Amino acid sequence: MNQPRQPDTLDVLRDALRGFAAERDWEQFHTPKNLAMALSGEAGEVIEHFQWLTAEQSADLAPEVRDAVALELADVLLYLVRLADVLDVDLVAAAQRKLLINAERYPVDRARGRSDKYDRL
Amino acid sequence: MNQPRQPDTLDVLRDALRGFAAERDWEQFHTPKNLAMALSGEAGEVIEHFQWLTAEQSADLAPEVRDAVALELADVLLYLVRLADVLDVDLVAAAQRKLLINAERYPVDRARGRSDKYDRL
Amino acid sequence: MNQPRQPDTLDVLRDALRGFAAERDWEQFHTPKNLAMALSGEAGEVIEHFQWLTAEQSADLAPEVRDAVALELADVLLYLVRLADVLDVDLVAAAQRKLLINAERYPVDRARGRSDKYDRL
Amino acid sequence: MNQPRQPDTLDVLRDALRGFAAERDWEQFHTPKNLAMALSGEAGEVIEHFQWLTAEQSADLAPEVRDAVALELADVLLYLVRLADVLDVDLVAAAQRKLLINAERYPVDRARGRSDKYDRL
16 A cells, blocks of 8 residues: 655645635736745845854854744745746756756866856866 | 655755765855855846746746746755755745744735735735 | 036945944945845845836835835945945946947847847847 | 036936937836846846855955956946936935934944944944
8 A cells, every 4th residue: 555645845835825825816916027026035135144244153143043044044935936836847857957957067076175157167 | 564755855955965065075165154145146047037027928938938947946946955954944844934924924814915015914 | 716526426425435334343344245245135125115016016106115215225326335445346437338338239229129138139 | 607517427327328228219128126126136146256255355356357246236336227217216315315324323332343233233
């Protein structure tokens, strides 16, 4: 007998967000253009937590700051999943494809210890 | 008999990105501050695909544009997962927490058909 | 007899921001990297005002919203001027140079009525 | 006898951008919403130049990088001036107003040497 396959968290989030928007009649606002803006706005809120911190401070956040950042990252994820959904983009497949592209662009021997963009390696 | 539990896609991505960074000795660049910048830069690239489109055009992308956007969304996801990892933030738990907060902030009866922020409902 | 030349507004802002930072011992925080983050964060706040609006609504803001947006645009300008200053970049000269580049990239006869990027005209 | 007043650089840029858009029949694309997106996209390009640099490296750019950054800052300025124009916002007046607000929010004696936001001083 087969166990039911564990649903993937990104699928669960996608479905939750679909329901959330449908219940509130928000599909009218959830155009790809608007969601791309919302995504960017949330990324801006992440930035604001880190802008005056040194690299070291950014890696050693006070618990309440880390918690606030976690909720900003959640906002980015939620808009990202929703945007991918309305565009009918498979986010995980795209991420896996991009990982392969990156592996080719940044060969270990040439990219090691360097932060240069691939076209300058 | 237990089937092995299906690994979650976000965990798989997190582990892949850890390995990718470790192999290239890139942990030195992957401070939260730097990754927050990279995340924001990628969100900016998503924006650039949509900035001159009408809402309608944004929902009806040519296949090659949709494909390019998919890879930009992938970049956002990859940096988001990596940033959460170096901050030791559980992205899915944070997203679920944020969904609950949003459900409280945007009650169906008051939020229906309105795009106002919760503090103006 | 010569009248004193009217000082340029961008120079006045630059000097005011220099003084503001010096008085508060904020030069230590005003690295180009940090100011680039602050600039991006403020651009994100501009975005948030517009994300759920239609194009038409965005061109017909309520006075109190327009006023709030004006202060966000001010924030972008202040960080932009400050960032250019610490980088020793002449913002106006750069803008004039970019206008010339754009005039060449977007010839009137080919760009008219089209929002395509120059490499697709 | 009055000398003609020196035109202000921001007014000159505003007029140049108006003409540039009019000649190309681009006013249709230059809604506040779209220009806010373009502004944010350009701020994202500024970020990308700095994301992997240390604070020290960001203050000591190679000449060709500084030059590329100057053109990105120019893009931000051009979209900012254009956005303010279509919103009929006086950018300089808004900046001066914001400077006064900031002076009140960040009194020298309390803000000295601290990067905290005003509501935490």
